[in-house]
Amino acid sequence: MNIKQLLTEKTQTAFVALGLPADTNAAVTVSTRPEFGDYQINGAMAAAKLMKTNPRQLAEQLVQQLALEGIAEKTEIAGPGFINVTLDKAWLAAQLQQAAADSRLGVSTNTAPQTVVVDYSAPNLAKEMHVGHLRSTIIGDAVVRTMEFWGDKVIRQNHMGDWGTQFGMLIAHLEDKLAAGIDLESVALADLEDFYREAKKRFDDEAGFADKSRDYVVKLQSGDAHCQKLWQLFIDTSVKHSEEVYEKLNVTLSHADIKPESAYNSMLQGIVDDLKQRQLAVEDQGALVVFLQELADKEGNPSPFIVQKTGGGFLYSTTDLAACQYRSHDLNADRIVIFTDARQALHFKQVELVARKAGYLRDATTYDHCPFGTMMGEDGKPFKTRTGGTVKLAELLEEAVVRAKAVVQDKASDLSEDEIAEVARKVGIGAVKFADLSKNRTSDYIFSWDAMLSFEGATAPYLQYAYTRVRSILRRAEIADGFSAELVIAQEQEKQLAVKLLRFEEAIQQVMKDAQPNLLCNYLYELASLYMAFYEACPILKDGVEPAQRDSRLMLSIFTSKLLKQGLDLLGIEVMERM
Ligand code: ARG
Numbered sequence: 176m177n178i179k180q181l182l183t184e185k186t187q188t189a190f191v192a193l194g195l196p197a198d199t200n201a202a203v204t205v206s207t208r209p210e211f212g213d214y215q216i217n218g219a220m221a222a223a224k225l226m227k228t229n230p231r232q233l234a235e236q237l238v239q240q241l242a243l244e245g246i247a248e249k250t251e252i253a254g255p256g257f258i259n260v261t262l263d264k265a266w267l268a269a270q271l272q273q274a275a276a277d278s279r280l281g282v283s284t285n286t287a288p289q290t291v292v293v294d295y296s297a298p299n300l301a302k303e304m305h306v307g308h309l310r311s312t313i314i315g316d317a318v319v320r321t322m323e324f325w326g327d328k329v330i331r332q333n334h335m336g337d338w339g340t341q342f343g344m345l346i347a348h349l350e351d352k353l354a355a356g357i358d359l360e361s362v363a364l365a366d367l368e369d370f371y372r373e374a375k376k377r378f379d380d381e382a383g384f385a386d387k388s389r390d391y392v393v394k395l396q397s398g399d400a401h402c403q404k405l406w407q408l409f410i411d412t413s414v415k416h417s418e419e420v421y422e423k424l425n426v427t428l429s430h431a432d433i434k435p436e437s438a439y440n441s442m443l444q445g446i447v448d449d450l451k452q453r454q455l456a457v458e459d460q461g462a463l464v465v466f467l468q469e470l471a472d473k474e475g476n477p478s479p480f481i482v483q484k485t486g487g488g489f490l491y492s493t494t495d496l497a498a499c500q501y502r503s504h505d506l507n508a509d510r511i512v513i514f515t516d517a518r519q520a521l522h523f524k525q526v527e528l529v530a531r532k533a534g535y536l537r538d539a540t541t542y543d544h545c546p547f548g549t550m551m552g553e554d555g556k557p558f559k560t561r562t563g564g565t566v567k568l569a570e571l572l573e574e575a576v577v578r579a580k581a582v583v584q585d586k587a588s589d590l591s592e593d594e595i596a597e598v599a600r601k602v603g604i605g606a607v608k609f610a611d612l613s614k615n616r617t618s619d620y621i622f623s624w625d626a627m628l629s630f631e632g633a634t635a636p637y638l639q640y641a642y643t644r645v646r647s648i649l650r651r652a653e654i655a656d657g658f659s660a661e662l663v664i665a666q667e668q669e670k671q672l673a674v675k676l677l678r679f680e681e682a683i684q685q686v687m688k689d690a691q692p693n694l695l696c697n698y699l700y701e702l703a704s705l706y707m708a709f710y711e712a713c714p715i716l717k718d719g720v721e722p723a724q725r726d727s728r729l730m731l732s733i734f735t736s737k738l739l740k741q742g743l744d745l746l747g748i749e750v751m752e753r754m
Contacts, residue, residue, distance in 0.1 A: 176270055176281040177680045178214065179203050181246075182260065186216050189240035193233070195222055205678075212249065212261035213674050216241075219256040230256035264664040267673045272662045274677065275734050280741055282680045285326030289509040292330045292502045293319045296421075296428055297515070299336030300413040300435075301345060303367040304420050305565040306558050306622075307516065310547045313608050313747060314616060315514040316426045317692040320745045321683050330506055331432035334498065335417075337410050338436040339491075341371075343392030346405040347384065348374035353405075364412040368567065396440065396488075410435075416569070423572045425604060425747050439497035443489040446496050446535075447482055455532055461485035465529050470521070480525040492526065499530035503540040510541040512690055517546035517617065545690040548619035550611070558622050572604060575624075579603030582628050582636070583754060590753065598754045602628070605635035605748040612746055613696035633700040635748055638739065641703035642750045644710075645736040651716060652729055660726030668709040669731065675702050676734055683745070692746060699742045706735045 186201035202217035219237050223230035234256035241258075243250060249261040274281025295315020298308045319329045348370070352363045364370055377384045395402040414433065421428050447463060450456035456463045463483040470478035482493045502508045513523060523544035530536040552558045560566050580599035583590075590598065610627035614620040630636050664673050675698075682698035685691065714720050715728045740750050 176274055176677050177283060177684070178262070178674075178677055179205070179681050182214055182216060185241055185243060185246075186218060186237070188242070189237050190218070190222060192240045193226075193236055195226065199225070205681075206259065211253065211257075212251065212259035214260045214262070216258040216260065219258060223256065234258055262670075262674065264670055264673075267670065267677065268662045268664045270677055271664075271673050271731075271734065275662070275730060276659070280679060280734070280738055281677060282325070282683065288327050290328045290330065290507055291322055291510045291512060292332055292506055292508040293322070294332045294334050294498075294511070294513040295319070296417075296426070297334040297336065298417055299339070300410055300417075301336070301339065301341045301367075302371050302565075303413075304417050304568040306550055306568060306571060307565075309568055309571075309607075310516070310550060310611055311514040312421070312424065312426055312428075313611055314545075314547060314690075314692060315512075316424075316428070317612055317695070317746045318512065318514075318686065318690050320427065320747060321686045321692070321695070324741075324745055325683060325687060327687075330502075330508070331428060332498075332502070333428055333433045333435075335414070335433055335435040336491075337413075338396070338440065338494070340389075340392050340488075342395060342406055342409070343390070344374045344378045344384075344388035345371070345409055346395065346402055347388045347391050348377060349405050349409055359408060360412060364409065367413060367416060368565075420568050420572070423569070423604065424608070425749060427747070434498075436491070436494045439494045439501070440489075442497040442500065443493045446493060446500070447489070450482060450496075450529070450533060453533055455529065456482055465525075467525060467528055469528055470524060478521070478525065480529055482529075492522065495522070495526045496530055496533070496535055499526065499542070500535040503530075503536045508540050510543065511536075512543045512545060514545050514547065514690070517548055520544065520546050543690065545616065547616045551619050551621045553621060553623055555621070572607065575603035575607045576600050577603070578624055578628060579606060579636075582630075586630075586754065594753070598751050601749040601751055602636050602639060602754070605639060605743075608746065608748055609633075609635035609638070609696060612692040613700075615693055616691050633696060635743075638699055638703050638743060639748075639750055640754060641706065642736060642739045642743070643752065643754050645706065645732050645739070646752055648710075648715060648732055649729070649736065652725075654729060658729065658733065660730050661723070662730050663723065663727045666713055668705070668712040669728070672702075672705045672709045672731055672735070675705050676731075676738060679738060679742070682742075686745075695742060695745060699739060699746075702735065702742075703739065706732075 182203045183201040186203065187197055187199065190199045191197050199222050200218050204215050204217060206212050206215050219234040220230045223233040226233065231252065234252045238250050238252060238258060241250065243260070246263055246266050247260045248263040251259045253259055293315055296308060296312040298304045319331060322329050349363065357363045378388055391402050395406055418430070447456065450465065451463065456465050462481050462485050465480040465482060466477035467480055468477045480492060481490060483489060502511050527536065527542045536542055550558045558566060576599050579602040580595065583595055583599050583602055606627040613633050627634055628636060630640055664670050678698065682695050685694040713728055715725055715732065743750055
């Protein structure tokens with residue numbers, strides 16, 4: 176059920192009847208104020224311009240043509256030609272009745288499933304996952320969950336950074352550790368940050384170590400067995416660290432989704448040769464460069480995109496071109512979606528331009544780089560540890576659970592120790608995720624423990640608590656599984672809630688289109704708030720409530736609980752029965 180789409184189609188049919196083209200923009204929006212009804216059709220103004228007639232007159236003709244009998248209770252013209260639509264309560268009840276019996280909660284069937292490649296998380300394996308990878312991981316995961324629920328074929332690609340020049344230094348250092356008989360997992364690589372720092376110090380200070388490191392990169396990349404073996408040991412440990420974080424974060428990335436930079440190694444020479452042959456790449460001071468006039472600066476200097484370094488080394492950029500070829504041609508992607516921080520925006524513009532020119536991206540493949548802003552500390556500077564170091568994700572998540580436990584313990588009166596631990600885990604992890612997901616993706620945001628763990632406002636604890644409240648009402652009602660009753664929408668708060676419940680599909684469509692889970696966060700927050708208002712105004716289990724009314728309100732409650740659970744699940748956030 177997508178009311179917005181239904182009204183759009185009805186309006187377009189009316190436009191055609193009035194002699195306008197079928198694709199005239201109906202401009203249907205959700206009304207901003209109750210006195211404007213539930214939806215507004217705003218397309219009459221632009222259409223009147225097109226027809227050179229009076230917009231109000233056209234709006235009147237449009238209303239005559241709109242076949243909304245039985246759907247709208249009232250259709251009013253306001254201002255220069257806005258059409259305010261107030262939906263019919265019986266129609267809403269009938270729609271909701273259907274949605275309530277449906278396992279997709281009224282979300283219609285996807286009749287044109289797409290193959291979408293989603294590139295997210297993608298940590299660099301030289302170091303441990305830090306907060307910089309949090310956003311990519313959880314925003315990406317919410318988007319893939321939503322696409323899968325809608326019915327698209329999603330191919331996750333974890334483009335891990337395992338192939339840069341740092342690996343020479345890391346494996347040279349590892350070689351010495353192993354030679355000294357140091358245990359790999361519990362000592363040498365127990366802390367990748369420490370390990371990296373030690374290796375870097377030797378690289379900077381120790382005679383001969385830097386040369387050896389450089390030598391090892393070349394050997395590694397040309398397939399030397401000894402270097403490959405050391406590298407694999409390092410990578411395996413680092414991947415394991417990341418997977419522990421995924422597990423804690425309740426993220427759906429699996430081992431099979433890892434397609435790291437090194438996986439493209441064998442394609443890179445071919446890509447570079449091809450770019451040369453097409454005369455897209457030219458030699459410039461020993462390097463191979465594609466000059467992009469499309470991205471020229473103010474002085475008209477083209478933007479340089481280096482695909483091979485002086486000395487023959489390949490780069491991050493070369494790998495991304497190979498990834499385009501693989502995803503568009505081999506995986507047959509209709510759409511490629513990539514989540515990284517905003518500083519990589521130019522890189523991905525360059526990749527797309529070059530890949531299109533060279534045919535690595537088919538015309539039928541859309542390429543969406545989805546940038547996000549930086550996570551800031553409460554001091555307004557990029558989020559760091561107290562001593563100014565990078566915050567390890569694993570430690571941040573542990574702290575979240577500890578802090579959530581303190582909050583939960585305050586509230587929970589009759590939960591066992593084990594239950595409290597479980598609730599604290601769900602609340603702590605949920606809070607970190609919701610705080611991030613609910614912000615506009617492209618802006619920087621301030622990481623605040625107090626704000627995210629609050630039971631007021633748009634937070635995970637608020638929504639999880641709302642869910643437990645609905646569930647407790649349903650428990651008290653002692654209704655059987657599969658309970659069903661006739662829905663009647665009479666009171667204003669029932670209607671507001673009903674309209675919201677029928678907007679789930681609109682919310683998830685927006686999330687997929689713009690890769691912005693914050694729209695679903697808003698939706699769920701508004702839904703929970705409307706339920707609270709409904710519960711205040713419309714008694715359910717009180718004495719004197721008619722059985723039919725009670726049952727209808729229980730139906731609304733059941734549907735709300737299912738929707739909250741499903742919606743939070745799309746965000747990767749767990750719910751609980753009590754807290
Ligand atoms: N490893 C990169 C980073 O940490 C992100 C990779 C994103 N994906 C890609 N195809 N380049 O910034």
